[in-house]
Amino acid sequence: MRKNSVEVQALQRALDxxxxxxxxxxxxxxxxxxAMVDLPKSTVYRLLSNLESRGYVRCGNDGRYTLGLKLLMMSQRMEQGFELKHVARPYMVKLNELSKESVHLGVLNNNKVLYVDTIDSPQVIRLVAEVGSTNAVHCTALGKALLIGHSDDAIKQVLHDAGMEKRTPYTLVTPESFLAEMQIVRAQGYALDVCESNEHCCCVSAPIYNHHGDVVAAISISGPASRVSRDLMKNELAPKLKEATQAISQFLGLFPDRN
Known part of the structure; x- marks a missing residue:
């Protein structure tokens, strides 16, 4: 009992x-x-050292402390995975009803696309992605949309770290070809995957921005190539998709003229 009391006290002090x-x-x-927590200096230093070793606080060269990257990353993931999911859901439902195809919400995580929400197509033949699963950035429309705000140098680093696996004859497998594609993506404000990840599937995706103008997620509409053609994606699905992602971005605080 004594041990549990000490552990709880240490936790409370760390939280303070x-x-x-x-x-x-x-x-x-x-x-x-x-002075603020009213504890001995040695106790505070010991707790700070433990918090710093776990990435929860950071000590600068001047000896001053700030919150660490782990807390900031956890906060970002919460925003992306929960609040954003809640905001985006009604728009995803409408896109699913409109297109009759699968709709996915993804974020960039460790140089991969992380699926945080999905609504399956009501049709028998459909493209499915499980929530919590990941996919490559270089051959998916979601990946391209999520990288739309990255500089070319930053994209090259992502591609170098993640690799560029050749999945189909249409997969972009060099940084040069991918960067050329990204010029088109930036110009039109949405991305296409025409049989690049799966030879029988096509996908269109558009980014979601936060109030700083940073891309925090993207939504895609995906389906078999037999139903989802390039013309359908460009002329019908992309405009509706951009309307939805722009509305979500504005809900998150983005001014209409920012992007």
């Missing part, structure tokens, strides 16, 4: 420290943290 750092508008010194 995180709240002090998180509520501060600027990096905080060890002295200020110690």
């Amino acid at each position: 420290i995180l709240e002090v750092i998180g509520n501060s508008s600027s990096p905080v010194t060890l002295k200020n943290i110690t």
Whole structure:
């Protein structure tokens, strides 16, 4: 019983420290943290060292503390995976009803497309992706849409780290060909996958922006190539898809003239 009490107390103290750092508008010194949590300096330093080793806080060269990347990444994933999913769902339902094809919501995670929500096509032959599964960026419309705000150098790094597996005869397998494709994607505001990931499937995707103008997710409409042609995607599906993603972006705080 004594051990559990000590563990809970240590947890409470660590959370107090995180709240002090998180509520501060600027990096905080060890002295200020110690005063705010009213604990011995040695105790605060020990807890900070543990938090820093796990990535929850970061100590700068000046000895001041800020929240670490792990907390920021967790916060971003929460925003993308939960709030964004809730906001995007009604638009995804409408796109699914309109197209009668599968609709997916994806985010960029570790240089891959991570599916965070999906609505299957009501038709027997359909394209399915499981929530929580991942896919490559270089051969998917979602991947291209998610990279639309990246610089060419940043895209090259992603491709270098993730690789460019040749999945079909139509897969782009060189950085040069992919960057040429991305010029088209940026110009039109949406991306296509014409049998690049699967020789029998096609997909169109458009990005979602946050209030900073950063791409935080993308939505795609996917189906078999026998039903979803390039002309259908460009002339009918892409305009409706862009309307939906622009509406979601504005809901997230993006001004209409930002993108």
